[in-house]
Amino acid sequence: MKIDVLTLFPEMFSPVTESSILGRAVGKGILDIRLTDIRDFTNDRHNRADDYPFGGGGGMVMMADPIFGALESVEADRKKIVYMSxxxxxxxSDMIKQMSQLDEFVILCGHYEGVDQRVLDYWEIEEVSIGDYVLTGGELPAMVLIDSVARLIPEVLGNENSAMDESIYSGLLEHPQYTKPREYRGMQVPEVLVSGNHKLIDLWKFREALMLTKKRRPDLFDEFVKKCRNLSKDEGKILEEIIKMEL
Structure with missing residues (x-):
């Protein structure tokens, strides 16, 4: 997968794209993350890419011309473009799954008070948010998008099944996890997890995931109940029990 990132601060991405799982994926050629500095396309002798907004107001707005130049340089007219906003x-999870099926896409990172609206209109750019809050720029949200999409690309993770098995992608929040030692400061690992009985372990994980989801994300729990299919008899009993529980 090829991802073009258009930004005023390309140096921000190196610690993320060159490290850990993403770094290995880039090294193997599974991911091709290309950074384009929008300032390289400004005609201003001071490399300014922003100006005051028409109509007044605080802050600065990124100008259309440098962004157009950056988009044209990566042939964005042939690709899906998203603007972090x-x-x-x-x-x-649905959007992430959809984007993981693409061969390539472009991320535009805004800054200051955003970008000239004509950029978004002309290029038919989809605006994407990672939450109801405001950051200083689109770079961090872009990293979130890249990381979440990359995890669903085959061979990026060591275990190809692990991405879809965990948390939101299964429809439930992830069950609690434990590792060595079995006892730590008086706290024990649940006995079932060291029993060697894989059926009981799977049922324990299912129960814990159901309880966590119902307690913390009742919206996801209700959706899971509506859509769940092909549960075993034991899983069905557990689900009925959790539905009746007051958490």
Whole structure:
């Protein structure tokens, strides 16, 4: 997958794209993350890419011309383009799955008070938000988008099944996890997890995931109940029990 990132601060991405799982994926050629500095396309002798907004107001707005130049340089007219913006569609598991199926896409990172609206209109850019809050720029949200999409690309993770098995992608929040030692400061690992009985372990994980989801994300729990299919008899009993529980 090829991802073009258009930004005023390309140096911000190196610690993320060159480290850990993403760094290994880039090194293997699974991911091709290309950073384009929008300032390289400004005609201003001071490399300014922003100006005061028409109509007044605080802050500065990124100008259309440098962004147009950056988009044209990566041939964005042939690709899906997203703009990281707090007013955009909320990034969720469905969007991430859809984007993981693409061969390439472009991320535009805004800064200051945003970008000239004509950029978004002309290029038919989809605005994407990672939450109902405002950050100083689109770079951090872009990193969130890249990381979440990359995890669903085959071979990026060591275990190809692990991305879809965990948390939101299964429809439930993830069950609690434990590792060595079995006892720490008086706290024990649940006995079932060291029993060696894989059926009981799977049922324990299912029960814990159901309880956590019902308690913390009742919206997800209700959706899971509506859509769940092909549960075993034991899983069905557990689900009925959790539905009746007051958490």
């Amino acid at each position: 707090p007013r955009g569609r909320l990034l969720d």
